[in-house]
Amino acid sequence: QQQVKQSPQSLIVQKGGISIINCAYENTAFDYFPWYQQFPGKGPALLIAIRPDVSEKKEGRFTISFNKSAKQFSLHIMDSQPGDSATYFCAASKSGQNFVFGPGTRLSVLP
Amino acid sequence: ETGVTQSPTHLIKTRGQQVTLRCSSQSGHNTVSWYQQALGQGPQFIFQYYREEENGRGNFPPRFSGLQFPNYSSELNVNALELDDSALYLCASSLNPAGNNEQFFGPGTRLTVL
Numbered sequence: 001q002q003q004v005k006q007s008p009q010s011l012i013v014q015k016g017g018i019s020i021i022n023c024a025y026e027n028t029a030f031d032y033f034p035w036y037q038q039f040p041g042k043g044p045a046l047l048i049a050i051r052p053d054v055s056e057k058k059e060g061r062f063t064i065s066f067n068k069s070a071k072q073f074s075l076h077i078m079d080s081q082p083g084d085s086a087t088y089f090c091a092a093s094k095s096g097q098n099f100v101f102g103p104g105t106r107l108s109v110l111p
Numbered sequence: 112e113t114g115v116t117q118s119p120t121h122l123i124k125t126r127g128q129q130v131t132l133r134c135s136s137q138s139g140h141n142t143v144s145w146y147q148q149a150l151g152q153g154p155q156f157i158f159q160y161y162r163e164e165e166n167g168r169g170n171f172p173p174r175f176s177g178l179q180f181p182n183y184s185s186e187l188n189v190n191a192l193e194l195d196d197s198a199l200y201l202c203a204s205s206l207n208p209a210g211n212n213e214q215f216f217g218p219g220t221r222l223t224v225l
Contacts, residue, residue: 042218096142096205097159098167100156102142103152
């Protein structure tokens with residue numbers, strides 16, 4: 001019940017395209033859903049996050065869509081750029097504790 | 112304002128040894144969480160410290176232990192190292208455990224156990 005599933009494992013997108021990564025969770029007590037971006041040799045950096053009382057949140061080219069009834073959330077990267085090539089992790093937590101991360105999606109944006 | 116820093120950057124140990132990893136939290140943050148990230152996987156929560164007390168623990172054995180100091184910096188200690196302990200160890204700090212929950216990660220310590 002603590003698991004967060006993430007798909008796809010890897011994703012190749014052309015420059016200017018839309019990248020979509022999906023996550024699903026089981027624990028309905030989770031109340032915070034962040035997405036992290038990680039470059040090789042670096043720690044994860046927070047991209048965008050959402051709480052379950054909101055169905056969508058947009059920050060620049062990044063959008064989270066949240067479906068509480070389906071227990072799913074997704075990250076959309078619009079106008080994908082080669083600089084977006086990185087590994088993306090979804091995560092979930094309850095009251096800021098015990099963050100559970102998905103296994104990650106390796107995104108490659110072709111120039 | 113400085114970000115989260117970790118030391119050392121890399122470390123090589125042999126099986127059975129003990130290791131101590133260090134983390135300095137971001138200025139003003141009183142909560143530190145530690146994660147283990149195996150190659151090609153997502154970070155796994157080890158434990159969290161809030162105001163020098165353990166404030167939650169993941170599914171890790173007791174040989175993983177920690178400390179938080181009055182300046183909110185933190186240590187992760189691992190005893191009786193095993194080959195499977197080879198991983199990137201990440202520290203993350205936040206303003207408090209149940210605030211906006213935003214965590215800031217350090218660059219990690221790469222531990223290799225031979």
